[in-house]
Amino acid sequence: MELKEAEIIRDKDEMRRWSRRMRSQGKTIGLVPTMGYLHQGHISLIKEAHKHTDLIVVSIYVNPGQFAPSEDLSTYPSDFHGDLQKLMAVPGGVDAVFHPHNLYDYGSVGGGGRSGDCDVREEGKGVISCLEERGxxxxxxxKVERLEKSMCGKSRPVFFRGVATVVSKLFNIVEPDVAVFGKKDYQQWRIISRMVRDLDFAIKVIGSEIVRDADGLAMSSRNVHLSPEEREKALSINRSLSRAKFAAEKGQNNCRELRDLVIQAIEEAGGRIDYAEIVEQESLEAVEEIRNPVVFCVAAWFGKVRLLDNMEINA
Amino acid sequence: MELKEAEIIRDKDEMRRWSRRMRSQGKTIGLVPTMGYLHQGHISLIKEAHKHTDLIVVSIYVNPGQFAPSEDLSTYPSDFHGDLQKLMAVPGGVDAVFHPHNLYDYGSVGGGGRSGDCDVREEGKGVISCLEERGxxxxxxxKVERLEKSMCGKSRPVFFRGVATVVSKLFNIVEPDVAVFGKKDYQQWRIISRMVRDLDFAIKVIGSEIVRDADGLAMSSRNVHLSPEEREKALSINRSLSRAKFAAEKGQNNCRELRDLVIQAIEEAGGRIDYAEIVEQESLEAVEEIRNPVVFCVAAWFGKVRLLDNMEINA
Known part of the structure; x- marks a missing residue:
């Protein structure tokens, strides 16, 4: 197999020039935003993007704006060299890797480039990301106000604000025609789709199906932090979700009972539930009885690792 | 003089196609966003835009997202036919007028296109624009969090959020190279500039100088609502600002005394002060003593009309 070497671009202006040059040649561009430490889930996003556009840009950037100071920014795994190897092996390859050092390098608090006296932490009323903390x-x-409130938004109040913001930046820098997001981060995908609609970005957002390991665990860069024992226990998430989906498809439409099934299975395995919600697929509003297509979303801790998973139920 | 007739575009997709067609021909595009009821102030923005780009798009759209239900959306003056006449008379003309009927026509509260049970007014915690009110x-x-808090942001809590949002939409629809804003709305200009920097819009923002009538009153579409008597009294704003600027340039750097001068003059004329602040030009942080370039910003009511004015002091 011929391996295609991607152009590595670290500068915003250079990235935009590349995109505009390609577009002026009539090429369409697909963007796959990632935080690196790539796995088969990411690769599936790239393959999905290949179905829609001529060229593929993968961005690799761990965004401090979506981490709270208490979260795992400092331990988020990275392996840029390994990532490049994996990208070269993708059928059809990747055309550019956008790997900026810092997307927020325009000065400190106060005026542009000048440092001010104000402490933004006071004004933030508790909603502070690592970005503000670093000054x-x-x-x-x-902010996508309704969709960002529930589920992950409750336990990670800076998260979706940070994601929507950095994705806006990436959209404005890369100017893609299509952007692909994983449905593993279901709420994130819906938020980005809503943002694109509401702000009139000229970009088609595609949600790509979850990729699972052979044992059924949803792929995630954070899985690397699971001990073998924790990993085994974490399978309670996908297994109980599958059982709930099966039950719903057989006619069980009582969400309380379906949720109890999943919560009990995860807790018995030693996991700590963050949330287990059955919500409408587009509005993400919780439902009590399944009457329309829903998605069953779970976040749970195993050891120090918070895992996400979900299954759509089109009963 | 030859009069150039602008193309009138009401549809988002058609607007974007127009811009992309022009760009593919190598043309650069300047955007002048307005709410219509054009006056010489707007015309000066268009003239400024002509210095920077090949083509000019003027948008005319009264944005419900930046008005609170208690504000003057319903009485905001409009005269589309008259506006077109004025645009045709601008030297160099205008190439396209973007005049959408509704920039937010993608369904009601809840999922896209479906109506939901939730009352967004409860969630908004008091920050509601006419957009939410209409469902x-x-x-x-x-949201440009720091810059939007002071001055106009205090008395109009939905305003800048609405402006930054609709300008983002216009930027994504028109895709201009340059956008021109009036320095009459000084805080707005600074907020848009900061937003463009922070979200990496590939757009150059230009602030254009205030245009005044012969008597010195800053031009505004809302001036039409002033009675002749109120208008005469309103001159206290620009006259006292001029005196304060003159005093500052002669060495008076005590902001409390400069502010007292202006507040007293406006109140003696029968105006009601909303704010009179001397702030740094870029950070918009209030200063007590003038040591760097500042801007003296005033908002005051005369009758039912709220007027803005400001003067930069580069003492």
Missing amino acids: FGHETWV | FGHETWV
């Missing part, structure tokens, strides 16, 4: 002057946030 | 499903807001 960066960035102060524009994109 | 539109739009829920993505761009």
